[in-house]
Amino acid sequence: MEPQFDFEPAARSLVAVVDGISDDQLTDPTPSGESTVRDLLAHVVGLTEAFRQAATKEAVGNSAPPPDGADLTLPAEWRTVIAAQVEKLTAAWRVAQAWDGDTEAGGVEMPAAVMAIVALDEIVIHGWDLAVATGQQLTVDPTDLAILHEFLRDTDPAGTPGLFGPIVEVPADAPAFDRLLGLTGRNPAWRSAAVA
Numbered sequence: 001m002e003p004q005f006d007f008e009p010a011a012r013s014l015v016a017v018v019d020g021i022s023d024d025q026l027t028d029p030t031p032s033g034e035s036t037v038r039d040l041l042a043h044v045v046g047l048t049e050a051f052r053q054a055a056t057k058e059a060v061g062n063s064a065p066p067p068d069g070a071d072l073t074l075p076a077e078w079r080t081v082i083a084a085q086v087e088k089l090t091a092a093w094r095v096a097q098a099w100d101g102d103t104e105a106g107g108v109e110m111p112a113a114v115m116a117i118v119a120l121d122e123i124v125i126h127g128w129d130l131a132v133a134t135g136q137q138l139t140v141d142p143t144d145l146a147i148l149h150e151f152l153r154d155t156d157p158a159g160t161p162g163l164f165g166p167i168v169e170v171p172a173d174a175p176a177f178d179r180l181l182g183l184t185g186r187n188p189a190w191r192s193a194a195v196a
Contacts, residue, residue, distance in 0.1 A: 001099040004113060009141035010120055011086040014044070014127040018082050020136050026074075028194040030133040031186050032126070033165075037133050041082070042072035044126055047106075048085035051119035054105040054112070055092035065107040089119070117151045120144060125184050128177075135195035140177050149176065152183040159185050 018041070026038040035043070053059035075081045092098055093116055103112040110118070124144060131138040159166040165185025170178050178188035 001113065002096055003094055003099055004116065005120070005143060005147055007086070007090040007093055007120065007123070009139075010123045010127070010144050011090045013139045013141075014086060014123050014130075015083045017127050017131045017134070017136050017138055018044075018079055021079075021130065021134050025134050025194070028133055029192055030129045031190040032129045035129075037130065038074050039072065040126060040129055040133070041078050042074040044082055044130075045075065045078065045085065046072060047119075047122050047126075048082060048089050050105045051115070051122070052085065052089040052092045054103045054115050054119065055089065055095065055098035057098075057101075057103050057112075060102075060104045060109070086123070093119075117147060121148055121151065121184075124148060125181070125186070128181065128186075132190060133192050133195075135192070145176055145180065148180055149183075152180065155183045 021037060021041070026036065026041070028037045029035075030037055030040050032040055050059065099113050099116065101112055102109055103115050104110075105115060105119075124138075124140060128138045128140075130136075155164065155167060157167045164183075168182040168185060168187045170182035170188060172179075174182075174188070181188040
């Protein structure tokens with residue numbers, strides 16, 4: 001199967017946000033539950049590698065659920081590590097075979113083409129989490145936005161345990177990205193007191 005989309009725009013936006021985070025913001029809150037900026041960055045380190053391995057199929061049969069926030073170690077060179085890993089993830093999903101058959105990440109198996117969309121969702125939504133937590137803006141590619149809206153449009157209002165909280169009601173005339181955030185259980189109006 002040919003690649004259905006390219007991760008480059010989402011990867012570039014995530015890296016721009018990560019580069020804009022200062023060390024003194026690592027303990028600040030995020031809209032992602034009880035996670036701090038540090039916790040979320042550590043999660044991004046893990047997920048970018050897990051979804052790269054999902055593309056190469058090297059994790060099939062031996063991936064494990066990721067540890068939670070405080071149990072994750074954030075590498076000292078996290079900016080460089082995240083930039084390198086999203087570049088490798090982008091390259092891995094440009095290979096046609098990455099989209100074939102089933103694959104696995106975080107102990108979950110699903111069709112590779114669906115796994116790619118889950119990976120895109122994680123990169124875009126956690127990019128926003130980090131951006132809004134640190135007083136930045138996230139640029140979202142219109143193609144990525146359309147893909148994620150299609151993917152999430154039938155989300156259970158109660159949310160998806162371990163993935164999304166209950167849907168946050170957002171006005172129908174709100175910007176498309178705000179409506180997408182609501183589908184993931186996020187309030188698009190969330191702002192950190194640390195950057196107010």
